[in-house]
Amino acid sequence: MMLINGITAYPTQTFSIASPNGDGDITFTLHYRSRTQCWTTDISFGDNLVINGLKLVVSANLLYAWHNNISFGLLIQSKDGLDPILIDDFSGGRIKMFLLTSDEVTSVQALVKEYGE
Amino acid sequence: MSDITGVDLSTYLSAKNAIIVKQAGASGISGFIFDIPTGEKTTLTADISEHYTENGSYINDHIVLKPVEFTLSGLVGELVYTKPQKGTFEYTADQITNALQSVDAYTGLVGYTSEMAQKVSVLTTQASYIANQYNSIKKKATTLLSYISGSESTESLQQEAYKKLYSLWKSKQIVSVQTPWQYFAKMGISSVVASRDDKSDDYTDFSITLKELRFADVQTTTFDASSFSAFDAQSAEEKSSGKVSGTKKELVSGLDEIFYGGN
Numbered sequence A: 001m002m003l004i005n006g007i008t009a010y011p012t013q014t015f016s017i018a019s020p021n022g023d024g025d026i027t028f029t030l031h032y033r034s035r036t037q038c039w040t041t042d043i044s045f046g047d048n049l050v051i052n053g054l055k056l057v058v059s060a061n062l063l064y065a066w067h068n069n070i071s072f073g074l075l076i077q078s079k080d081g082l083d084p085i086l087i088d089d090f091s092g093g094r095i096k097m098f099l100l101t102s103d104e105v106t107s108v109q110a111l112v113k114e115y116g117e
Numbered sequence B: 001m002s003d004i005t006g007v008d009l010s011t012y013l014s015a016k017n018a019i020i021v022k023q024a025g026a027s028g029i030s031g032f033i034f035d036i037p038t039g040e041k042t043t044l045t046a047d048i049s050e051h052y053t054e055n056g057s058y059i060n061d062h063i064v065l066k067p068v069e070f071t072l073s074g075l076v077g078e079l080v081y082t083k084p085q086k087g088t089f090e091y092t093a094d095q096i097t098n099a100l101q102s103v104d105a106y107t108g109l110v111g112y113t114s115e116m117a118q119k120v121s122v123l124t125t126q127a128s129y130i131a132n133q134y135n136s137i138k139k140k141a142t143t144l145l146s147y148i149s150g151s152e153s154t155e156s157l158q159q160e161a162y163k164k165l166y167s168l169w170k171s172k173q174i175v176s177v178q179t180p181w182q183y184f185a186k187m188g189i190s191s192v193v194a195s196r197d198d199k200s201d202d203y204t205d206f207s208i209t210l211k212e213l214r215f216a217d218v219q220t221t222t223f224d225a226s227s228f229s230a231f232d233a234q235s236a237e238e239k240s241s242g243k244v245s246g247t248k249k250e251l252v253s254g255l256d257e258i259f260y261g262g263n
Helices: A102-116 B009-017 B089-102 B104-109 B114-149 B157-170 B230-235 B255-259
Strands: A002-004 A012-018 A025-033 A038-045 A049-055 A073-078 A095-100 B020-023 B036-043 B046-048 B063-065 B069-077 B175-178 B183-195 B203-212 B239-243 B246-248
Touching: A025 B230, A073 A102, A073 B255, A095 A102, A102 B255, B069 B157, B069 B183, B157 B183, B157 B203
Parallel strands: A012 B239
Antiparallel strands: A002 A095, A002 B246, A012 A025, A025 A038, A038 A049, A073 A095, B020 B175, B036 B069, B046 B063, B069 B203, B175 B183, B183 B203
């Protein structure tokens, strides 16, 4: 999995990163919603995917709902189990965001399934 | 009495019986004093939580101390006998009477017979009574004079006491209370009861209930200018970081690493 670097404590930031599968660039726009104390993201990937206002929460693959359409996944990891709620959660290192390859999406899904059973 | 016991009993009794409700910060006897205190009652209470458990017993794991409550009661009358003050004739007469009545041996030392001592005692009591009457008449005359000149109201002492308590209650005054057990610096008056029965109109039975006041402290911290206000965060201009890189990491081996990992 690929740790996304360079997320700052700025409330509205955009960046692009190469897909871990090498099939294009993914563009993220992160918004910190101070009123509701959460982070949301807009994601666009070529012509295949545009997602707006997806709330960032701790998850094995936040993009599982779109796994049939896209090759990558998005894993949000927390140090203490709490979702990102503060503006400096990413820059401070409490929350980390990873991109998953298509193989890793499958592996993570197996972990989730195993846990569920 | 002070000459015999070595203790100034009058001062001691005054201090013991003086239950003073005064304004916080006020000094001296600017506060309210009952003519005759009839009772004091302190209530120390706490709420102890009760949680039911499956095995039919209670778990009591919290105690919350409630504010101290204090009830003072006493009488305020129109005519009150007060112990003679030092330096007055009544005080001296009182001293002689008490000394003669209390210590028989004392009379022998000065050469008085028991009969003589009794006569002296009666005389001093009469003198004391006359002095009291004189003072009373003098006071009434002064009051009458003040009334005629318009410098004094015609309110009774009971009315004055009621008005004083009413103003303390109405103005939500923080009062300090000296009780026989403890001194309370910050109390609020939660109730004032003034009652009079059919026995006499010359005194009123007052009952004052006070509750301890607790105040929250305010702590001042420095403002962190680096943090965004809610409004600033919502309206911040979008900032582009361009193309960012990633760092290859090992795939998590379990869900615990997702929820409690990230080292």
